[in-house]
Amino acid sequence: GAVVSQHPSWVICKSGTSVKIECRSLDFQATTMFWYRQFPKQSLMLMATSNEGSKATYEQGVEKDKFLINHASLTLSTLTVTSAHPEDSSFYICSARDRTSGIYEQYFGPGTRLTVT
Amino acid sequence: DAKTTQPPSMDCAEGRAANLPCNHSTISGNEYVYWYRQIHSQGPQYIIHGLKNNETNEMASLIITEDRKSSTLILPHATLRDTAVYYCIVRALFGGYQKVTFGTGTKLQVIP
Numbered sequence: 001g002a003v004v005s006q007h008p009s010w011v012i013c014k015s016g017t018s019v020k021i022e023c024r025s026l027d028f029q030a031t032t033m034f035w036y037r038q039f040p041k042q043s044l045m046l047m048a049t050s051n052e053g054s055k056a057t058y059e060q061g062v063e064k065d066k067f068l069i070n071h072a073s074l075t076l077s078t079l080t081v082t083s084a085h086p087e088d089s090s091f092y093i094c095s096a097r098d099r100t101s102g103i104y105e106q107y108f109g110p111g112t113r114l115t116v117t
Numbered sequence: 118d119a120k121t122t123q124p125p126s127m128d129c130a131e132g133r134a135a136n137l138p139c140n141h142s143t144i145s146g147n148e149y150v151y152w153y154r155q156i157h158s159q160g161p162q163y164i165i166h167g168l169k170n171n172e173t174n175e176m177a178s179l180i181i182t183e184d185r186k187s188s189t190l191i192l193p194h195a196t197l198r199d200t201a202v203y204y205c206i207v208r209a210l211f212g213g214y215q216k217v218t219f220g221t222g223t224k225l226q227v228i229p
Contacts, residue, residue: 004160034216043204044161044219093160095217106217108153108160 002028004096006109013084013116020080021112023094029074030096034106035067038091050077084116121205126224129199135192137223139205142186147209150181152190154201155222161204164190195227 003026013019023033031052036044048064050056050071058064066088068080077096081088093111122140129135141150149168153161165172165179167188172179178191192199204222 006160036219043202043221044155046216046218049216091158107163110160111158113158 002026002096002098002105002107004030004094004107004109006092006094006112008112009110010113011115013114015085015116016083018080018082019084019114020078021092021094021114023077023079023096023109025075025096025098025107028096028098028107030077030098031074032097033071033077034095034097035069035077035079036093036095038093038111044093047079081114084114086116089114089116121207121220123203123205123220123223125221126226128226128228129192129195131197131227131229132194135190135195135199135225135227137190137192137203137205137225138187139190140187141205141207144185144207145209148207149209150179150185150188151206151208151217152177152179153204153206153219154199155204156198156201161219164203195225197227197229199225200227201225 005024007022033050035047037047038044046059047062048056048058048069050069052071052074056069071077091111094109095106097106149166151166152164155161165177167179181188202222202224204219
């Protein structure tokens with residue numbers, strides 16, 4: 001099946017710094033990628049949807065100036081958490097949608113654990 | 118995407134079948150039923166999906182009621198590694214804009 005990778009798998013950063021997380025579709029082209037956030041013992045919450053070459057669409061309550069999303073190519077999307085604070089500590093998961101044959105299958109990455117100290 | 122309702126938790130003895138129910142009474146005609154699971158600290162893993170016929174693969178079976186308002190995921194011989202949160206999702210596959218949104222899921226605990 002299609003593979004989605006994330007890098008790094010975990011990161012620790014100091015409060016006030018910025019962190020970039022990469023999401024790659026390894027064997028398919030993803031015109032659309034999704035970013036989710038998951039706090040401990042909670043479900044995945046969709047943060048934003050990004051389409052290649054255009055601005056991301058953010059879900060209600062998600063600060064677009066804090067969570068910068070770039071989808072510059074059909075295989076790469078990045079999420080940058082700017083001026084991170086301890087409350088941003090979470091598990092971030094990306095998902096990529098394969099549009100092969102008109103069927104919009106969606107594949108998930110392994111997640112990135114962010115800890116802000 | 119239509120909403121789904123799942124029990125928050127279930128236990129299953131190792132080696133026995135685990136039957137996980139899901140209600141999706143507002144499902145539309147073009148929406149599929151998908152099941153994913155999430156093992157602790159990992160990304161969601163696809164299990165199976167179906168439209169109206171029962172489906173089976175190497176991981177599980179999916180039974181969808183005739184009116185499509187509910188479904189059951191069956192893990193035929195649960196192992197300790199099947200302990201995870203299982204999510205039932207309904208979504209359209211073809212065309213248009215749709216996104217996968219997760220409910221609270223069912224936490225399955227397989228007991229030795």
